[in-house]
Amino acid sequence: MIITDVLCPFCGDLCDDIIVEVENNKIIEVKEACETGVSKMMGHERIAAPMIRENGKLRETTYEEAINKAAKILVNSLRPLIYGWGSTTCEADEKGIELAEKLGAIIDNTTSVCHAPSVLALQNVGLPSCTLGQIKNRADLIIYWGSNQAEAHPRHMSKYTSFSKGLFTKEGRKGKHVLVFDVRKTTTAEVADDFIQLDPGEDYRVLSALRMILAGGEDIVPSCVGGVPKEKLIEIVDRMKSSRFGVLFFGMGLTQSRGKPYNVANAISLVRELNAHTKFAVIPMRGHFNVTGFNQVCAWATGFAFAVDFARGQPWYNPGETSSVDVLNRGECDSALIIASDPAAHFPRKCVEHLKKIPLIQIDPCPGPTTELADVVIPVAITGIEVEGTAYRMDGVPLRLRKIIEPSHLSDEEILSRILDKVRELRGD
Amino acid sequence: MRKIDVKLISGRSIEQGIQIENKMSSEYCDVAAVCELNEKDISKLGIKDQANVTIKSKFGDVVVRARTDNRNPPGIAFIPIGPWANAVIGPVTGGCGTPQFKGVDVEVMLTFDSVLSIKELLGVI
Numbered sequence: 001m002i003i004t005d006v007l008c009p010f011c012g013d014l015c016d017d018i019i020v021e022v023e024n025n026k027i028i029e030v031k032e033a034c035e036t037g038v039s040k041m042m043g044h045e046r047i048a049a050p051m052i053r054e055n056g057k058l059r060e061t062t063y064e065e066a067i068n069k070a071a072k073i074l075v076n077s078l079r080p081l082i083y084g085w086g087s088t089t090c091e092a093d094e095k096g097i098e099l100a101e102k103l104g105a106i107i108d109n110t111t112s113v114c115h116a117p118s119v120l121a122l123q124n125v126g127l128p129s130c131t132l133g134q135i136k137n138r139a140d141l142i143i144y145w146g147s148n149q150a151e152a153h154p155r156h157m158s159k160y161t162s163f164s165k166g167l168f169t170k171e172g173r174k175g176k177h178v179l180v181f182d183v184r185k186t187t188t189a190e191v192a193d194d195f196i197q198l199d200p201g202e203d204y205r206v207l208s209a210l211r212m213i214l215a216g217g218e219d220i221v222p223s224c225v226g227g228v229p230k231e232k233l234i235e236i237v238d239r240m241k242s243s244r245f246g247v248l249f250f251g252m253g254l255t256q257s258r259g260k261p262y263n264v265a266n267a268i269s270l271v272r273e274l275n276a277h278t279k280f281a282v283i284p285m286r287g288h289f290n291v292t293g294f295n296q297v298c299a300w301a302t303g304f305a306f307a308v309d310f311a312r313g314q315p316w317y318n319p320g321e322t323s324s325v326d327v328l329n330r331g332e333c334d335s336a337l338i339i340a341s342d343p344a345a346h347f348p349r350k351c352v353e354h355l356k357k358i359p360l361i362q363i364d365p366c367p368g369p370t371t372e373l374a375d376v377v378i379p380v381a382i383t384g385i386e387v388e389g390t391a392y393r394m395d396g397v398p399l400r401l402r403k404i405i406e407p408s409h410l411s412d413e414e415i416l417s418r419i420l421d422k423v424r425e426l427r428g429d
Numbered sequence: 430m431r432k433i434d435v436k437l438i439s440g441r442s443i444e445q446g447i448q449i450e451n452k453m454s455s456e457y458c459d460v461a462a463v464c465e466l467n468e469k470d471i472s473k474l475g476i477k478d479q480a481n482v483t484i485k486s487k488f489g490d491v492v493v494r495a496r497t498d499n500r501n502p503p504g505i506a507f508i509p510i511g512p513w514a515n516a517v518i519g520p521v522t523g524g525c526g527t528p529q530f531k532g533v534d535v536e537v538m539l540t541f542d543s544v545l546s547i548k549e550l551l552g553v554i
Contacts, residue, residue, distance in 0.1 A: 010446075036446040044451040108526075116526035152441040183438065184507060185500040200436045200505065200532045252440060256530040260523065287441075307526055323526030344551065345452055345511055348518040348528050349489045352554050368452040369512055372551050 007401050008037040009087065009384025012286030012394035013132075013153045013160075025405045027385070034154035046408075047367050047379035058377060063410065063418075070337065070376045071422035073359045074103055077335035079311065083324045084341035084363075086110035086288030089389025089401065092412035093290075093297040096339065097308075099420045102429075104310045106333065108324045109294040110287070110341050111306040116319055117255040118284045119295065119305045121264035128272050130247070130281040131395045132159075137166030138279075141243035143179045145267060146203065146253015147285045150187035156285075161247075162191065177239065181206070182253055196236070201258035202226025206233070207266040213237045214273055241277040251285040286394035288341075289384065293392035328354045337361040337419075339412060340383070344369035363415055378415055381407030389413070431475050432538035435466070435506045437484065438531045439514035452511075453547060461511035462544045464537065465498035470506075476539050483540040484508070484517050486533055491516035491550070492542045506537060512550055 006018040010033075020041065021029040030041045050066035051058040074080050082100050085093055086109065093109075100107035111119060135142075142161045149156040157163050165172040180192040181203070189195040198206055206226040213221060214237050223230050240246055248271050254263040267282065274280035286292045295305040302308045304317035307324070320326055324343070327333050328351035335358050344352050345368060355373055362374035365382045381387045386407035392398050410418075444460035451457055464482060471478065474495075482495045484506070491513050501507050508514040510530070517535055522528050545553065 035443060036449075039447040040450055045453070112526045113528065113530075120525055148441060151443040151446065154443065183505060184502070187443075190500075197502065200438070253531065256527060257532045258529065260527060260529070261525050319526040320522055320524030323522060325520055325522055325526060325528055329520035329522075342452065345515070345547075347515060348520040349516050349554050350520040352512075352515070352551070356551075356554070366450045366452075368450075369547055369551055371453075372548060 003404055006404060007384060007391070007399055008033050008041065009289045009382070009391070009401060010037045010040045011153045011289055012292060013156055014289055014391060014393040014399055015155055015159065016399060020404055022405055027405060036154060041385060044366055046365055047371065047377060050379060051377040053375040063378070066376050066378050067415065067418045067422055070361045070378065071419050071426055073335050073361060073376065074105070074337065074419070075423055075426045077359070079333045080105040081324060081327055081333040081336040082107045082339070083336060083343060084109065084339040085294040086291045086341045088290060088340040088383050088412045089387065089391065090290065090293045090297045091389045092416060093294045094301065095413050095416040095420065097298060097301045099416055099423065100308070101310050102420065102423055104313065106307070106309045106311070106322055106327060107298070108307045108322070109298070110291050111295055112323045113325060113346065114252060114287055114291070115255055115284050116306060116323065117261035118264045120261040120319060121268055125265050125268045125272065127268060128275060128281055129283055129395065131397055132393065135247050135281070136160045136164045136169070138168050138245040139247045140169065140175060141177050141179070141239065141246035143181070143246065143248040144188055144192070145181040145248060145250045146257070147249055147251025148182070148186035148188045149249070149251070149285055150191065152251070152287065153285060157191070177243070179236065196228055196232065199227035203254055203257060203263045204259040204266055207263065207270055209233050210237055211266070211270050211273060214241070214270070240274055240280070243278055246274065246278065246280040248280070248282045249285050250282070283395055290391035292394055292396060293390065293398070296392050296396070325351055333358065335359045335361070337363070338370050339363040342368045342370045344373050363412060365409070379409050380415055381409045381411050383412065387411040430538050431473065432536050433470055433473050434534065434536055435470065435504050437486070437506050437508065437517065437533040437535045439508050439510050439518065440531065442509040445509035445511060458544065458546060461509045462493045462513040463496050463509065464493045465496050465501055465507040466537070467499055467501050467503045467505070468497050469503045470537070471495060471497050474537065474539060481540050481542065481544060482537050483542070484535050484537055486517040486519070486535045488519040489516050492540055492544050494544060506535065512547060516550065516554065
């Protein structure tokens with residue numbers, strides 16, 4: 001059976017034109033997706049059954065026993081951390097927030113280690129943005145800053161930017177100018193019209209110089225800023241002002257290097273100021289396929305997009321205090337539930353050291369480093385392949401993930417509901 | 430033993446992305462336990478391409494395989510995101526939640542130690 005218009009559950013582009021061939025409830029071919037999407041949809045080793053660690057070793061058990069054990073760990077904790085949510089549905093996110101509120105836990109998502117600085121920046125200076133569809137149809141100046149989307153979002157350029165053709169961009173690549181700012185000549189930079197190589201940690205300074213030139217203060221800009229000659233910066237500002245519709249995409253090069261939220265606020269401010277001259281938009285390159293969705297659900301449910309602490313009985317948000325890396329670095333949480341992410345692989349060493357010390361629950365389809373540390377492992381169906389639900393694309397557009405094959409495991413949402421029921425039972429609610 | 434001081438950038442690579450749900454495999458180790466350096470830095474170290482190197486920061490050290498990649502300018506080392514890169518990343522977030530995964534001061538030096546598998550690496554953390 002051929003299924004068309006499938007959404008790819010890998011990156012924040014949420015490509016919606018994938019063609020999947022299914023035979024005997026097994027995906028046998030994936031077309032149109034990038035290599036990372038094909039790899040995910042064709043599948044890898046799965047966690048076969050729920051497991052509980054005893055005497056240092058994981059042994060298989062039933063869903064019921066694993067869920068009971070998980071609920072007991074959480075109920076007996078003073079300061080549980082619930083973290084992950086990059087690769088699940090908004091419906092599961094909603095259930096997770098309910099669980100966190102019930103437990104008085106901290107709930108946080110993978111935004112914490114990627115675009116948390118972007119959330120802080122947009123809370124300060126806003127986000128003049130647009131949809132990827134508008135960019136496809138209108139943008140003639142494409143800027144990627146600290147973002148190697150040729151490797152992180154491999155179809156981004158062909159679907160929406162450099163190589164796409166739209167209503168008012170019928171010439172495709174010929175009618176567009178592509179600028180890449182980075183400290184390395186990435187794969188993305190190799191296919192740009194202009195690659196601006198920055199000295200490491202100098203993004204803030206270069207953005208400030210561009211804003212100063214835009215404001216008419218080029219006389220006081222030094223001859224070279226962050227490794228970029230002043231003449232080049234003036235040329236870039238001229239190009240920005242003379243574009244018909246410009247867009248600035250930014251990635252971890254801004255959010256994870258020196259300056260972090262200040263870099264992003266400076267980039268957004270530049271875009272805001274460019275709107276006095278032409279139409280310009282800014283979009284953060286979001287990583288996992290529904291990391292944006294958690295921010296949406298958490299914001300409408302609690303008032304905050306990530307790093308929410310329910311210990312006071314009401315939502316409390318203070319990144320640096322309530323964000324996962326900080327909580328783990330201080331050795332503050334006494335248990336953790338990890339869902340749809342892998343912090344043992346993606347958190348700094350000192351955080352992993354604390355994860356090793358505390359009771360750890362993992363909910364995930366595939367084994368990974370976090371499984372190696374977990375005391376309770378609960379396997380789930382793969383969202384977007386075996387489970388349908390809502391996900392938000394990087395530009396904030398909600399899309400419906402589809403179920404392509406029948407699941408062999410329960411969904412994230414079902415597992416969370418059952419843990420929540422058990423928590424209520426243990427507490428006598 | 431010759432060593433060089435460089436800025437470490439950790440980030441996505443397509444090979445690492447392809448293996449991201451297959452992390453317990455040797456294929457993942459092959460693509461994530463790698464440090465890309467400019468040929469001038471490889472030459473300064475006096476090592477051959479694919480030699481094992483120790484990456485050391487004030488937060489820890491780790492052994493990875495060095496690979497020549499001139500897309501990095503001299504003075505910049507690139508390791509794909511993952512447990513090997515994170516073994517030398519610090520946990521301080523400066524009040525924003527996100528650690529500095531890019532632009533970390535590290536030393537790189539030749540080593541005759543082996544690259545640890547994920548299970549071995551988690552054992553020593």
